[in-house]
Amino acid sequence: MAFQSGFVSIIGLPNAGKSTLYNRLVGEKLSVVNPKAQTTRHRILGIVNREQAQIIYSDTPGLVRRVSNKMHEHMVGAVMESLDDADVLIYLANPGEQALPESIAERIGRSKAALIIALNKIDLGNQEQIEAEVAQWKQLNPSAVIPMSALHGFNIEALEQLIISLLPEHPAYFPEDQLTDRTERFFVNEIIRGKILTYYSKEIPYSIEVVTQSFKDNKNLLKIHAEIICERESQKAILIGQNGKALKRTATAARQDLEAFFGKQVFLDVRVKVREDWRDKDSYLREFGYQND
Numbered sequence: 001m002a003f004q005s006g007f008v009s010i011i012g013l014p015n016a017g018k019s020t021l022y023n024r025l026v027g028e029k030l031s032v033v034n035p036k037a038q039t040t041r042h043r044i045l046g047i048v049n050r051e052q053a054q055i056i057y058s059d060t061p062g063l064v065r066r067v068s069n070k071m072h073e074h075m076v077g078a079v080m081e082s083l084d085d086a087d088v089l090i091y092l093a094n095p096g097e098q099a100l101p102e103s104i105a106e107r108i109g110r111s112k113a114a115l116i117i118a119l120n121k122i123d124l125g126n127q128e129q130i131e132a133e134v135a136q137w138k139q140l141n142p143s144a145v146i147p148m149s150a151l152h153g154f155n156i157e158a159l160e161q162l163i164i165s166l167l168p169e170h171p172a173y174f175p176e177d178q179l180t181d182r183t184e185r186f187f188v189n190e191i192i193r194g195k196i197l198t199y200y201s202k203e204i205p206y207s208i209e210v211v212t213q214s215f216k217d218n219k220n221l222l223k224i225h226a227e228i229i230c231e232r233e234s235q236k237a238i239l240i241g242q243n244g245k246a247l248k249r250t251a252t253a254a255r256q257d258l259e260a261f262f263g264k265q266v267f268l269d270v271r272v273k274v275r276e277d278w279r280d281k282d283s284y285l286r287e288f289g290y291q292n293d
């Protein structure tokens with residue numbers, strides 16, 4: 001059998017479970033998962049090698065319902081780019097979702113990629129409802145409709161088999177030892193941002209960015225200096241908290257995750273900086289890595 005390889009994009013509404021599914025399929029926790037919407041902001045490649053196939057997954061930001069700043073525009077751009085590149089598109093729906101979102105329905109219709117509708121979170125619906133929704137999604141004439149649960153790992157292997165069956169014949173695009181297109185610093189930023197999503201509420205998680213200033217690998221110890229960028233002095237005060245307690249808690253939790261991710265001891269120093277309205281300023285967005293999305 002000929003070798004197969006291609007690009008598989010996971011797209012869907014915010015909070016659909018895309019990053020949970022992506023981590024399952026890739027077999028590594030590359031992407032941040034959080035109950036809050038708009039967790040993922042960039043396209044992240046995750047490369048899986050099988051005996052006769054190489055699958056290149058893209059996790060993507062959720063399709064923002066209301067684009068209200070330039071950062072959102074970049075997030076939508078990242079989804080569209082991954083849609084245009086895809087050999088296989090997985091539209092990840094949730095129970096109760098009736099149709100493809102208007103913003104991408106036409107683009108998906110025009111795409112040459114094979115379309116899989118994966119109905120996620122079926123643990124939250126009853127069987128009758130799921131069967132009715134599968135039948136409804138089939139009316140779009142996709143290559144397949146598959147009910148599944150990313151959280152509980154239900155139907156993941158069947159989904160992978162389905163994906164492989166739809167990949168074109170092509171040599172591997174990436175060397176076998178490459179897992180992703182992202183740098184170590186990117187994952188540091190994401191792990192710290194993930195903790196801010198968990199520990200802060202209201203607008204804070206949406207108003208911040210994390211930038212790793214230095215990353216030094218000293219054999220047994222990783223020394224990391226990172227900055228949390230926020231939009232206002234008032235947010236800085238909340239991020240730091242009374243006597244620095246809030247920041248300390250965030251940094252400690254992040255350090256533990258970083259140690260698990262890199263498999264070694266980590267020294268982590270985190271500072272908070274204000275960059276007014278960075279989400280609407282091209283120069284900051286470029287600096288924070290949104291230029292290629």
Ligand SMILES: Nc1nc2c(ncn2[C@@H]2O[C@H](COP(=O)(O)OP(=O)(O)OP(=O)(O)O)[C@@H](O)[C@H]2O)c(=O)[nH]1
Nearest residue numbers: 014015016017018019020034038039040062150151
């Ligand atoms: N019950 C249930 N929850 C799930 C399932 N899959 C994911 N979740 C939960 O849904 C929430 C969102 O998951 P994410 O993977 O971050 O969703 P996402 O689509 O990547 O979200 P954005 O990046 O914000 O667009 C998390 O709390 C997950 O634990 C599932 O199969 N069943």
Ligand SMILES: [Mg+2]
Nearest residue numbers: 018019039040
């Ligand atoms: Mg996500």
